[in-house]
Amino acid sequence: MIPLALDPARVTIALAGNGPLALRRLTQLREGGADPQVFSPEPDGELAALAGDRLVRALPEASDLDKVGVLYVMGLGTEAETALADLARQRRVLVNVEDVIPLCDFHSPSVVRRGDLVMTVSTGGRSPTVASLLRQRLESLFPEEWAERLRTIAELRNRRRAEGASMSEVARESRDLIDREKWLP
Template identity: 75%
Template sequence: MIPVALDPARVPIALVGNGPLAARRLSQLREGGGDPLVYSPEPDAEFAALAGDRLVRALPFTAELDAVRVLFVMGLEPAVEKSLAELARSRGVLVNVEDVIPLCDFHSPSVVRRGDLLLTISTGGRSPTLASLVRQRLETLFPESWGDRIRVIAALRDRLRGEGASMSAVAKATKDLIAREGWLP
């Protein structure tokens, strides 16, 4: 596995599915700044409401898949998921079929988001339960206050870089700030 942080403003994403897993994934994509197209032939009421005007009540066709680079699939019949994954992959689209490792080009890590601080945990799809337990532990080690801390660190970095400081000077100042504030035990 190779970890990658994807910018959804630059990489078009689509989600195909239904049910609670699809709703959770859609929420996660939006928390990360994405606004994916959503396809679902027969969405339940909750998923349809969450998808809103991004919902297309059908499966995507080849031309629609050509417009995306990443496709998430979940909550469909296994044969439909497999067919959709194969079609997408034939179009050069990276595919993740939730909990079907042989159909995945990538796995979505468990995430702790604290403002611009993004901590991820992955077991390569082998143990989502372990990833969830580690995520819960990291949530306690890195409370919500880290969002503010990242803004303070970024402001320091921007100020120093604006003054012409070298990257090593910025790194030292950042380490000194973190140590002085006791942010990392």
């Protein structure tokens, strides 16, 4: 596995699915800054509401996928998911079919977000339970105040770089601040 962090401002993401897994994935994508087109032939009320004007009440066609870089698929049944994964690959779109490892070009890690601090855990799709348990541990080790802590470190970095400090000086000063404030156990 090669971990990557995608910038949704540069990579167009779409979701094709129905049910609670589609709702969960759409929520996660939105938390990451994406506003994906949602293709759902039979969306429930919650999915339709969350998707809003980004909802298309059909599965994507080849022309739809020509505008997409990454496609998430779930809750459509084996036949539709397999066909959609094949179509996506033909269009050179990276695809993830939820919980169907042979149809996945990539796996989505379990994520902890603290502002711009993003920590992930992946088992390569082998054990979502292990990834979830480790994510929960990270959440307890890195509480919400880490969002502000990261802003503080970023301000220090930006100020010191503008003053002409080298990257090694900034790194040392950042470590000193973290140690002084006892942010890490």
